[in-house]
Amino acid sequence: MNVEQYISSGILEAYVLGELAEQERLEVEKNLKLYPELRKELALIEETQEKLLMKAAVTPRPSLKNSLFAKVDAAEKSAKVVPLPAADGGIAFWKFAAAASITFALITSYLAYDYRDKWKKTESNLAEFTAQNQQMASDYNTVNQRLDAIENDLRVTTNPAFSRVLLRGTANAPGALASVYWNEKTKEVYLSIQELKTLTRENQYQLWAIIDGKPVDAGVFDNNFKGLLKMKDIGSGAATFAVTIEPRGGKQAPTLETMQVAGNVVKS
């Protein structure tokens, strides 16, 4: 059903005015149960009508009230003389009904409050758990990536095709130490750092391989990784590996004065 269209037909107004035929009236009542929008609209119409009619009120003569309540009293008294329990029971019933409805209202509002409170708590717990879950997932990912890296490192270090070249500190940096894993067949080069000093942002380390007496660039790196770092593939026949400090991005030829570590390939 198109609620908007239904409302704009004016059927709710006609319902409020009590001007619908029985069947239409029942249909409106059924729809009111189904659509909260209709209930909201109905309440607004009723409110408008009430305000309008309050403005158009005609004050009854005060005597009218007296005579009305006299009639009501008389009806009650006659009900007492003739022992019909219904009339007196009516008042008692209303007292009871009022008390019951107040009690009911109190209980329901307490329950509503209580449920709202519980709902709020549940909501905040859910948010907390969702956040924890996300944190856990991201931790798990980090660990997983780290594990992948370590597995790869292990594959390199345990593979007999890779020869390990120990690069010891030069006179520039006596305590420095690094290792190169080099597979002459696949030409892969991996680097691991044991001890290198931290550089300023302008500078980077550069790895060189000496092949046939000439330095070959094997790539630049920062001193901020764990495990093995894959460097550029170099040709075969490397005799020595060395690391120099160069301006960020590296250079074509090594600055020998800044050489940190170096080591010769030991042919097995």
Place this chain on the structure above:
Amino acid sequence: MEYLYDHYAGALLGVVARILKKEELAEEVLQDVFLKVWDRIDSYDASKGKLFTWMLNIARNQAIDKTRSKEFSKGKKTGDLDNYVNRIENEGYVEQKVEGIGLQNLLNTLPEDQRFIIDQHYLKGYTQAEIAEEFNLPLGTVKTRMRLAMKELRNLLK
């Protein structure tokens, strides 16, 4: 009970009086309306609307029933009808002053065709069907104009 009377008697008398246009008859009907309200209040179902709407429909039906009675057609010939109609309008006027915003002024802000419907129904006491028949309008038009007017009044009466 007394609260209901104090609160709603004026509004309901206004409705009844506009339908019957006779003071004594209107007050008699108003009494009947309240007796009926006490009697049937346990059949009031809040899910179907506000208490005032329910009372209003009792009042309206009671008044319309009265217009079909012998008493009413007999009384029609007596001459004080115009006086009472005037008093209704004057009472309305007094009420307006108290309320601050004049009811008539309020209705005058509505577009003419909507004001007409409200006027005929709420102030002159005609049903929608009667308005449709009397003024040769389709009932659907009366309904939608009533709808627009009520929507407009909703904002005006805030």
